[in-house]
Structure formats: structure tokens, C-alpha cells
Amino acid sequence: MTKHTVTITDNKTGKSIECPVHEGTYGPPVIDTKTLYSGLGMFTLDPGFLTTASCRSKITFLDGEKGILLHRGYPIEQLAEHSTYLEVCYLLLYGELPTRRQYEEFEAQVKFRSNVHERVNHMYAGYLYDAHPMSIMVGVMAALSSYYHEALDLNDPADRDLTAKRVIAKMPTLAAQCYKFAIGHPFVYPNNSLGYVENFLNMMFSHPMSTYTPDPVAVRALDVLLILHADHEQNASTSTVRLSGSAEANPFACIAAGMVSLWGRAHGGANEAVIHMLNEIKTPDNIPKFIARAKDKKDTFRLMGFGHRVYKNFDPRSRVIRKVCYDLLERLPNKVDRALFDTALKLEDIALKDEYFIERKLYPNVDFYSGIILKALGIPLSMFTVIFALGRSVGWIAQWLELMEDPDFKIGRPRQLYNGAEKRDYVPFNQRS
Ligand code: ACO
Numbered sequence: 001m002t003k004h005t006v007t008i009t010d011n012k013t014g015k016s017i018e019c020p021v022h023e024g025t026y027g028p029p030v031i032d033t034k035t036l037y038s039g040l041g042m043f044t045l046d047p048g049f050l051t052t053a054s055c056r057s058k059i060t061f062l063d064g065e066k067g068i069l070l071h072r073g074y075p076i077e078q079l080a081e082h083s084t085y086l087e088v089c090y091l092l093l094y095g096e097l098p099t100r101r102q103y104e105e106f107e108a109q110v111k112f113r114s115n116v117h118e119r120v121n122h123m124y125a126g127y128l129y130d131a132h133p134m135s136i137m138v139g140v141m142a143a144l145s146s147y148y149h150e151a152l153d154l155n156d157p158a159d160r161d162l163t164a165k166r167v168i169a170k171m172p173t174l175a176a177q178c179y180k181f182a183i184g185h186p187f188v189y190p191n192n193s194l195g196y197v198e199n200f201l202n203m204m205f206s207h208p209m210s211t212y213t214p215d216p217v218a219v220r221a222l223d224v225l226l227i228l229h230a231d232h233e234q235n236a237s238t239s240t241v242r243l244s245g246s247a248e249a250n251p252f253a254c255i256a257a258g259m260v261s262l263w264g265r266a267h268g269g270a271n272e273a274v275i276h277m278l279n280e281i282k283t284p285d286n287i288p289k290f291i292a293r294a295k296d297k298k299d300t301f302r303l304m305g306f307g308h309r310v311y312k313n314f315d316p317r318s319r320v321i322r323k324v325c326y327d328l329l330e331r332l333p334n335k336v337d338r339a340l341f342d343t344a345l346k347l348e349d350i351a352l353k354d355e356y357f358i359e360r361k362l363y364p365n366v367d368f369y370s371g372i373i374l375k376a377l378g379i380p381l382s383m384f385t386v387i388f389a390l391g392r393s394v395g396w397i398a399q400w401l402e403l404m405e406d407p408d409f410k411i412g413r414p415r416q417l418y419n420g421a422e423k424r425d426y427v428p429f430n431q432r433s
Helices: 036-040 076-082 085-094 100-112 120-126 133-147 157-183 196-205 216-229 236-246 251-263 270-281 284-295 316-331 338-352 355-359 366-376 381-404
Strands: 002-009 016-022 060-063 068-071
Touching: 016 036, 068 076, 068 085, 068 316, 076 216, 076 316, 085 100, 085 157, 085 196, 085 216, 085 381, 100 157, 100 196, 120 133, 120 157, 133 157, 133 251, 133 381, 157 196, 157 251, 157 381, 196 216, 216 316, 216 366, 216 381, 236 251, 236 381, 251 381, 270 284, 270 338, 270 366, 270 381, 284 338, 284 355, 316 338, 316 366, 338 355, 338 366, 366 381
Parallel strands: none
Antiparallel strands: 002 016, 060 068
């Protein structure tokens, strides 16, 4: 809704323009600067998108100052407690919680598409035996675009919906295949008699020579973890998906692009980096040394799992994850790495009392405790970001769907402030000094 305007005046020329201010349901009002170039001949400069809204969205809201995260209006804490990942997928895609019948239909449609083309299974042979699973995931996800390209009509809502279901259905299969490839075990096909999370764990941990029954506590812990990762509005990977999507690229390739961004250690790669850091710290008495390094501007070391572009308060997801760690500790005491958890708790405690972290509002983020849960579930370190990608895949595809249906749909094309060389003439080799 537009309530008022902001006047922008160029003090050099005295020219002014009136920019409408839009207000959303929540969040700061947004100045619409679309007429800035036609009115004043200027662009805006905002490296890192610190204050730039790149789109309108109805999917997720987060208030970084208050530590609030809502999906379609529902608080993340309530979804984590009462919902399931697949139900949250439905909510993110369609905007409402499903009726039981809608849920069952959705689940059946996702299950129906859980297998991947047999040829995909041969793709893995091209990867080095110790390739990072994220590098494989990016490749195989992008390869799915070759299976669903010519026949996919981006302008057809039914085709777009089918694409969303395919992404959600195939992610667990691809993720588990990456793991099986890494350990040299045969791939396990999806089993549609199992629930979404059980099926994933079965594809990860069952083996032709033995039966595998996932622990219901582990199933629920992973379900909650996937819910917590499902979407997070316009973060780096989601913005990557949207930007690629705005060029009308194949959606599977767009999801692969999002994965590339997620893999970075400043983003989803942090969950793996946290465990490396905690292992390096070893015992709580080493924590002050690492805190001092994190504060030292000459040292590139940062406290991994701490800080967030938007949250200047507790990341609400990290509170839920910490609680799941305690639950696991109680119910699967032998699985949780107690020493690692204790070091993490102590590190959080010391950092939150330290003036450096207080001043900069640096709190634990979603990645700080998630690795402790994944470790307890037997998921190897190199797979942590893959699990993040598995959870986030619904957010990526829901945001892609929203983009494709946006009446303001336009190719994303940021501008720049050019500060390079002035125009000059080419100089041949023999005249260059
Ligand atoms: N350890 C130490 N200092 C930090 C940390 C940290 N983890 N994070 C930020 N700071 C400091 C910066 O050095 C800077 O200090 P200064 O003002 O004295 O220069 C200040 O806090 C602001 O930091 P920025 O880098 O400007 O914040 P930005 O919003 O750009 O970065 C980011 C956010 C990338 C998440 C950052 O906090 C970080 O690198 N954290 C560690 C990696 C991590 O956990 N990433 C996961 C993020 S959550 C997710 O993607 C799922």
C-alpha cells in the first residue's frame, strides 16, 4: 500500500522527484526509486543490498531486530513444534496449510516423482572419489534440466507446479546418492511406503546386506531441521535463484545456481565450518584464544555460526535447534557428541558476554548448532550443506514460482557506479612501455 511519498532533491541542479513509499504487512516502508533515473538521471548504490528490496513477496517475513521469522504468517517456532517438512512445503508453495485431503494428495504426488532417471545414476562416475558432495549436487541438479527442458513450458502454471513437486521429490534421492557415491556403496532407490524424511534416511543408511530402521527420534529431529531451513526470504542463494529465473532459465539450472551460492562458507557452508572450528577449539579452555582471534582485525578468522546480515538478535531458528540438541541428548545420549555440544554452549556463553559481540549484535545463527544434530544423526560433515540445500530447495522453488507469477516480472539487471579508466585509444605492443 502506498501512503506517502519521499522527495529526493539533487542539491546540484535543484531538481526534485517524488518517490512513492510502499508499506507491506510488516517491515520498514520501501521507497520506490523506479523514476530516479528518468527524473534525476541517477542510480542508487547499495553494495551487498543492505537496504534494497529486490522484490515484493508474500512467502516469508523476518524481523532481524526482534528475531522473528514467519512463513506465510506462521511463526517458525509453531511450525517446528507442530508441523512436518512436507506440510511446510505445501504452505510455502500454496500459501495456506493444507486440509488432510490436500496434504495426502500432495504427499502422493511428491512420492510418485521421487525416483530419478536411471541415466542420472551414471553421472556420478565422472566425479573424483573424494569430490565434495556439494560439487556433485550442483552438477546432478543442473543435469536434471536436460530431462525437463523442451517439454517444460515456463508460461504454463501446471508445468511450473509440476516442476516444484519434482524438485522437492528428487532432492532427497540426489542427496543420498551423493553420500552413497562418496562411501562406495550401491545407491538405494526411493521407497514410497516411507515418509519423506524416513525415505531419505533409508536411502542414506540402508544397505542391500542389512535392514535399516530409522529411529523415530532421529526422523523427527531431521524433520525439524528441514523445516528450519525451508525458506529465509531474499538471502544470497534465493536471490541467485530469482536472478537466474528472471532470465527465464531452466528452473532446475536455477536451483543448481542457488546451491552454488549456498555452498559458500559465509552462507550455508558455515554449518560445516562450525564443526571444523569446534574441533579446532577442542576444549572450552581454548575458547578465549579463538574469541581473541575473531576480534583481531588482522586475523581473517571469524567465529563461524555467529552473526547474520539481518538478525541483530537471536536467530529464532538457532533457539529451536539448541532445544533439539538438548532433546537428542536426553533421548539418544550416545549419539550426541557431548564434548562438542559443551564447547558450543560455552563458546556461545562467552561470546554473548563479550563487548565486541554485544556491540555488533552478533548472535548464534542457524548453522551454529545444526551440525551437532547432523552429527548425532550419523550424517558426515561433508554432507551438512547438502542437508541445508535439501531443506532450502522448497524455498528456492516457491520463490521461483512467485517470481514467475509476478506482474512486475522483469529480468534482474542491476546497474553500477563505473569508476574505471576513461575512454582511451588502443596501443600496439611495440608502443607500450
Ligand atoms: N566473527 C567475528 N566478527 C564478526 C563476525 C563473526 N562471525 N560476523 C561479523 N563480524 C564483525 C565484522 O568483522 C564487522 O566488524 P566491524 O564493524 O568492526 O568491521 C561487523 O561484525 C559486521 O560484519 P559484516 O561482515 O559487515 O556483516 P555482514 O552482515 O556483511 O555479514 C555474515 C554477515 C556473513 C553472516 C557474517 O556475520 C559472518 O561472516 N559470519 C560467519 C559465517 C556464518 O556463520 N555464516 C552463516 C550465516 S547464516 C546463513 O547463511 C544460513
